[in-house]
Structures are given as structure tokens and as C-alpha cells.
Amino acid sequence: MIPGMQEGGGRVLVHPALVRLTHWLNAVAVLIMIGSGWRIYDNVPIFSFIHFPLWATLGGDPDLTYARNSDVGFSNALLWHLAGMWLFVVNGLVYLIYATLSGRLWRRMLPIRPSELFSTIADTLRLKLAHEDLTVYNAVQKLLYVGVIAAMILAAISGLSLWKPVQFQTLIALFQGFQGARLVHFLCMTAIVLFLVVHVTLALLVPRTLLSMITGRARAPASLSLEPAE
Amino acid sequence: MRSLARSLFRPDEGIDQSPLFEDKRLVEKIERRLFLRQGLSLGALTLLTGCDISNKNAVQAVLKGFSRWNDRVQAWLFDPAKLAPTFSEADVVKPPRFNAFYSIDEVKRST
Numbered sequence: 001m002i003p004g005m006q007e008g009g010g011r012v013l014v015h016p017a018l019v020r021l022t023h024w025l026n027a028v029a030v031l032i033m034i035g036s037g038w039r040i041y042d043n044v045p046i047f048s049f050i051h052f053p054l055w056a057t058l059g060g061d062p063d064l065t066y067a068r069n070s071d072v073g074f075s076n077a078l079l080w081h082l083a084g085m086w087l088f089v090v091n092g093l094v095y096l097i098y099a100t101l102s103g104r105l106w107r108r109m110l111p112i113r114p115s116e117l118f119s120t121i122a123d124t125l126r127l128k129l130a131h132e133d134l135t136v137y138n139a140v141q142k143l144l145y146v147g148v149i150a151a152m153i154l155a156a157i158s159g160l161s162l163w164k165p166v167q168f169q170t171l172i173a174l175f176q177g178f179q180g181a182r183l184v185h186f187l188c189m190t191a192i193v194l195f196l197v198v199h200v201t202l203a204l205l206v207p208r209t210l211l212s213m214i215t216g217r218a219r220a221p222a223s224l225s226l227e228p229a230e
Numbered sequence: 231m232r233s234l235a236r237s238l239f240r241p242d243e244g245i246d247q248s249p250l251f252e253d254k255r256l257v258e259k260i261e262r263r264l265f266l267r268q269g270l271s272l273g274a275l276t277l278l279t280g281c282d283i284s285n286k287n288a289v290q291a292v293l294k295g296f297s298r299w300n301d302r303v304q305a306w307l308f309d310p311a312k313l314a315p316t317f318s319e320a321d322v323v324k325p326p327r328f329n330a331f332y333s334i335d336e337v338k339r340s341t
Contacts, residue, residue: 044327076293079293079294079296079297080293082296082297082300083292083293083296083297086296086299164304164307166312166313166314166315167304167307167308167309167312169312169314169315207261207264
């Protein structure tokens with residue numbers, strides 16, 4: 001925020017406390033899941049040409065764990081993954097229940113109109129990033145947020161079937177077998193990582209959005225009328 | 231220490247905010263520079279990847295706690311009537327799947 005700018009009146013609540021809390025807890029959970037998931041993946045890669053560097057993964061010091069368990073931290077990464085999943089799922093459910101019951105999910109994320117989508121993409125390509133009013137999302141934002149929520153739900157469902165493939169064998173069958181479930185789980189991770197890259201870059205380019213996810217507040221749309229017309 | 235006395239030159243009605251809006255582009259440019267500064271702290275954050283938290287005893291205790299909790303959940307999920315699916319011989323992959331990041335020929339070579 002610009003120092004000395006007046007508070008009160010011109011600022012509105014954009015993110016309720018529960019949304020902010022679940023957002024940051026989810027950020028921690030997702031990083032744990034990706035970090036440990038990458039090391040689990042490395043143990044038995046799906047694609048021979050995709051291998052995650054050890055430094056980017058979570059699961060303890062490779063040399064130490066090798067001496068202890070004769071693996072480079074695969075079992076430790078599994079411990080992380082199966083602990084992190086509780087934070088990810090419980091926190092995600094709290095958010096989804098809140099956002100559904102309060103109507104926030106439908107109000108802020110829907111409807112996504114194709115015409116709006118194209119005009120926003122065209123504006124973005126012309127470097128006209130419109131982030132003036134943080135109380136509404138544009139069509140691209142809506143699509144990305146709905147998409148990443150869907151990817152996270154699918155990651156959780158496919159992950160559940162991978163955790164207990166015998167008890168959830170109907171789910172496994174739905175994914176065309178254990179390897180199919182792995183592939184779906186991997187593609188969900190890819191979608192989430194791609195979202196993260198865009199999301200973090202944009203949050204840093206427009207720091208106001210980052211601040212509003214901490215303080216919960218942003219400039220009210222009405223105070224924008226003070227701006228000179230372009 | 232800074233004096234608590236109010237400056238004589240300070241206007242009564244507070245500081246004029248209008249330049250913030252009139253020179254919006256300039257202000258945004260400054261914000262963009264702040265972004266660069268924030269990029270620095272982000273870069274500093276990557277140094278943290280060298281820190282390893284997994285081998286701390288407290289972390290291991292939490293992970294073990296979750297592992298015990300998972301044992302209870304899977305005991306609850308377990309259905310003795312549900313058997314593991316069986317596969318036909320056609321479903322067997324050759325070479326068989328095994329837990330390693332290397333291929334089967336490398337196994338042969340190393341023995």
C-alpha cells in the first residue's frame with residue numbers, strides 16, 4: 001500500500017478471515033504435497049524423461065536417510081505426503097463448505113462468459129492488466145480459480161485411490177487402473193504447479209492483491225472515480 | 231529520538247493526497263520498483279531450501295504421529311470382505327514393474 005493513504009471509508013473487505021486463513025494453510029499444504037510428491041514420483045517415474053531434482057523435493061537429507069533406511073528419503077517423503085494430505089483435505093473441505101454455504105463460490109467465480117473470457121485475454125495480451133477493482137474477478141481469473149479448485153479436488157480423489165487401492169478399487173477402475181490413477185494424480189499436480197507459477201507471478205506484479213490476501217481489505221471500487229480517465 | 235512536536239509546516243487538513251491520483255503512472259512506477267525489491271526477498275527465500283527440516287526430531291515426531299493416525303484410519307477403512315483384485319496373465323507387464331528410478335537393464339549390469 002502507498003504510505004500515508006487514508007484508511008476507512010475507501011476500503012472494503014474483499015477476503016473474509018476464514019478465506020485468508022484457509023488460503024495460506026492451503027499454500028503450505030500444497031507446497032508440502034508437491035515437494036514430497038516429487039520425491040515419491042522420482043522413486044518410480046511415470047515418464048523416463050521427467051525426473052525432479054533432489055533439492056526441490058521434500059523428505060529429509062538423502063545421505064542421512066540412505067544410511068538409515070537405504071533409500072534416498074522415499075519413505076520419509078511418504079510420511080510427509082500422508083501427513084500433509086490431512087492438512088490439505090481438512091483445510092480444503094473447510095474452505096469449500098464455507099464458500100458454498102456463504103454463496104461466495106458462486107458469487108465470485110461464476111458465471112464465466114466466453115465473450116468476457118476473450119476480451120480479457122485480448123486485454124492481457126495488450127498488457128492492459130486490469131486489477132483496479134479487487135472485489136471482482138475477471139473471466140480469466142474465474143476460470144483459473146475454478147480450474148485449480150477442480151484440479152485440487154481431483155488430486156485428492158485420485159490420491160485417495162492411490163493410498164488405498166484395494167479398498168477403493170471401484171475408484172481405481174474409474175481411473176483405468178492404478179497407473180491411470182497415478183497419471184491423473186500427476187496431471188493434477190502439473191495443473192496446480194502451472195497455476196502456481198501464474199498466480200505467484202501476478203500476485204507479485206500487483207502487490208495490492210497479495211496485501212489484500214493478508215489484510216483482507218482493498219480499495220473500494222467507488223474511490224476509483226478519482227482517477228483521471230485514460 | 232524524534233520530537234513529538236507537530237511540524238509547523240504541516241497543513242491542518244492533513245497531507246494532500248491528490249498527487250497520488252494525479253501522478254498515478256509515476257506512483258505505479260515506484261510500486262514496480264518495490265516489486266523488484268520484493269523479488270530480492272523472494273530470492274533470499276530460495277536459500278532456505280538448503281535448510282532441512284525433515285531430520286529434526288520434533289518434525290519426525292509429528293510425522294510419526296500422523297502415521298499412527300493413518301494406521302487407525304486404514305483399520306477403520308479396511309473391509310475384510312473386499313479382496314484385492316486378481317489379474318490375468320495378459321495383464322503382467324514385461325519386464326515387471328519394480329520400485330526404482332533406473333531401468334531393468336541397469337539392474338542386470340550392476341550385478
